[in-house]
Amino acid sequence: MSKEASLRQASRHLGDVLDAGADCLVTPRPLCHLNLDLQQPLAAKVVSRQLGLSGAVPSPAPRLALRLDPEQLGMSKHVVRPASVIDWSTAVVAARA
């Protein structure tokens, strides 16, 4: 698959989730996560749209609810900082205001 086609498709999925009003996207597949997080800045550039949607593999979602440390879950390594999901000042899950 060409780079541009891949980025356009990724941006469409991210845009759909954003348009539906989500704070974040949750995927069980590491490769999907890699594409939708790592490539997100490039995908945004291709379609000239600000995306900034945080992605997470499913294990962190319940683990955050169990109050495990987001740092330990590797969520600080995401390209798109999961600011809508985590209040990094206290490092606990923060609901949308």
Place this chain on the structure above:
Amino acid sequence: MPAGELGSCGVRINDKPGMACHSQLQRAAQAGPEGSRVITVEPMGNMPAIRHLIVDVDAVHWKKIQRVTPWLINKESAPARGPDRSPAAALRAQPVRQRLPAAQGRSSEHNQELADTLNARTFALAQQTDGELMLNICSTCHGRRSSASSASTPTSPTASRSAASLQSEGLSYQPALTNKNFLWLLVEEIGLPAVQAKVVRPLAGLRAGPFYGCYVVRPMDQLRIDDDHPRHRYLHWVIEAPGGTVVDSAGVYSAAAFRSSR
């Protein structure tokens, strides 16, 4: 005629050059003289015929190739034989330093038999432990391994060759291993009530869009997604169990279009 060489089955079929390996009799008969349904097969016309359909490829093809000076010339003499690329050789090259190899579902992009054999080897190693099932964190690995598991059934044409390759390492795989991904484990083995019981701070107010990706929901029959196992809903449940809100979108079951080439 050299066997197993691309183009070596070239013949003239009803006066037209073609490859015998993928010429269909019905189509060839239709292309014959009007209404005759006769198929005439002759040796290729651009090389001297040795006998019947056998032509002297060396006299033309290889003679021409030998006239060409390659751009890169190896300073060392050619090895006696090429490297052994059989599945058995690939297995020998794999380090057997751990009970379970790194979590990687072998892909079929290059060689299906090799991929199936390497996956069957992973199953065989897993069966040497007292574990009850194999857990995959990655749905791609899980999907590939489910596919390999199907390929390892006794009816599979490659199964006996895979089994022979494994035998060279003293391994054997009995197709009975339960193969699950992490999402299934959470729902089916641990159970969402157990997850909910441990929730300290509910994800109340968090709106999450599920994105399954293609491998975790396709093919549905191979992954045994049915009324008893609605595995295409598990991610929804995992979001809802700790108090999150599911936000569905058009791409919920789409592929992420992972770019494998530049």
